[in-house]
Amino acid sequence: MKIIKKINQLNKYISNVSNVGFVPTMGGLHKGHISLIKKSKNISGKTLVSIFVNPTQFDKKKDFLIYPRSLKKDLVKLKKAKVDFVFIPSANEIYFKKRKRKIVINKKYKILCSKFRKGHFEGVLDVIERFIKIINPKFIFFGEKDYQQFFLIKKYFSGKFKTKIILCKTIRDKNKIALSTRNQLLDKSEIKIASLIAKKLISFKSKIRHNIINSNKLNLIKNFINTNYKVKVDYLEIREKNKLSKRFKKNNFKIFIAYHINKIRLIDNF
């Protein structure tokens, strides 16, 4: 496994490789990340994982500062997963070149996290575009856990670059919580609450699947979560899966939630 910090070094290793699979991460690796790596190893020639806690996608400085970092452990996991290349650039390396045109997200997509986290997806799209230009991968892999991220990346880049954008399913713990680096910041009782919320929404989804009329109970569920679990819900919404519009049928929707437990913001979708 080659560990690479500089772009020119990276170019030497991968310029002749035509079928690179790229898995962008912010480190703090868990089985969710490993599932993306496995998918890449299945369909790409070589797999490249980046570890870069991208400062421009954090709307709050404190969130960036307390974001869990565990490089040593991450490298052990990546080696075990038989990754070919790990790219660990500095912020200077990535942002050395100024953008010609600012990333602007269409008003109609200023929904869900894009509404609540100002500048977040602009930062994500910026860094992913930079990575695609540097690496020119054949495939790039994203987790369904961050569905809106996948959705916007697909919208903005699927016609622009040759790179195929691949969605990988959400990996959950036994207690149904979606694995997330941020879960490390929760204590036992908070994990319990996150688990109850996930289970509640999984059951809500199956009720809607059974009869769409149940979707009218969305606000009841939101109030229940807000008051019984003492979390602050940013949004709980049902949206059509492919367009993220508000009109959906009983078999083509997703339930999206973002909430704060004791200042830690968690997102999920079902």
Ligand code: AMP
């Ligand atoms: P992050 O390090 O949080 O930026 O995540 C890197 C990639 O891993 C993103 O594409 C995420 O959507 C994906 N990911 C994070 N958690 C999970 C999970 N529980 N299951 C599947 N993919 C995940």
